[in-house]
Amino acid sequence: MAKSYSFDALGLLHAGTDESIANIAKLASQTLLAPIAYVSVLEKKKDLQHFAAAVSTVLDTSIFCEMSIEGSICKYVQRSNGTVTIDDVALDPRTAGNVFCRENRVRSYIGTPIHTPSGMTIGALCCMTVEPREWTPLDIDIIENLARCIDDVVKSRTIAREERTARLELQELLKTRADYVAHISHEIRTPLTGIAASIAMLDLATTKDRTDRLMAILKRSTAKLLDLVNDALDLAKLDVTSLEVVTQATTLRELVDDVLNDFVSQAAAKSVELQVDEQLDDMFYLADRNLICTILRNLVGNAVKFTDSGSVTVALAEDSYGQVEVAIRDTGIGIAPEFHDKIFKEFEQADATIARRFGGTGLGMSIVKRAVDRMDGTIALQSALGAGSCFTIALPLQPLNTGLLAA
Structure with missing residues (x-):
């Protein structure tokens, strides 16, 4: 034999x-x-x-x-x-x-x-x-x-x-969905409780200071609830495997500028400088603008949130394989190596201390990962505690001939 x-x-x-x-x-x-x-x-x-x-x-x-x-x-x-x-x-x-x-x-x-x-x-x-x-x-x-x-x-x-692989993935998906429902139910209940209690106590408020404190609680709880609902909706949309990637001619610099404008005030309040390092020469690509903006908003938003001073830089270039490379670098608190994989999972943050200090739904990085996957891209993280972070995304976008666009 x-x-x-x-x-x-x-x-x-x-x-x-x-x-x-x-x-x-x-x-x-x-x-x-x-x-x-x-x-x-x-x-x-x-x-x-x-x-x-x-x-x-x-x-x-x-x-x-x-x-x-x-x-x-x-x-x-x-x-x-x-x-x-x-x-x-x-x-x-x-x-x-x-x-x-x-x-x-x-x-x-x-x-x-x-x-x-x-x-x-x-x-x-x-x-x-x-x-x-x-x-x-x-x-x-x-x-x-x-x-x-x-x-x-x-x-x-x-x-x-x-x-066999599909069965295991289905079992894992069902477990993840069950955990997701349980977690999001708890997360929604928390701000709703704050809203309901504050509304009830407003009738009993006898001073302006007390009314102002209750209104502040209402605003924070409402903002948290809105963030959670928006992130949950984004995640749900990316869960629909039949959802098509809709591409159109665009320059990545245009998308980056639009997203950075949303964070100018937040960054200025902390003296954090927003920078762009572009090496694509305003090249046009066929790209899904919504997916790329979703990725940028989550990554830039996190970079600004976790950076108390210094800068947040978005770099645009082509890698050695001809893919578009988008890197978001910050000088913030950084992420310990043992948490690098964990943060891409739903409702996960680096640790409980971070969650208590900075808040957030814990869905942002999961949304980023799914959006990158939807475009057949990859995402990599380089970071160390206290040394800032760099998220690098490689996307196989099709470049367009600018002469044809002009015609």
């Missing part, structure tokens, strides 16, 4: 002997009267060829272990994405110097690709003989049909794995 190696190429190989794949290799050997048959998987990034299964009546199958792709014949199958036949390995210029073939007296080869469900070639089903052999169209038809059987195994395993 063939030896199997643990290589998780879409669930093709298992940690033990992979009998399904080995049986197909054995059938190929018997049908084509080839004393050597194996199934290989090529891991290009590591330059490794793995063996899912190998059967042989003339060789010890333990020799079928990991080897470099450069030293394998299967690389020609992957490169051509089609069946490769070599009637005499010793005479073919591609394989005349192949060490494996020379050491194991291999003289002929036939290999055909195996695929992922998306059609990408990941390896080959191969047969070898120890004598030169002219491979016929019937031989090619047989091995290609057997390779399709392996494709079916890969596909069924991939579907099964995706179904």
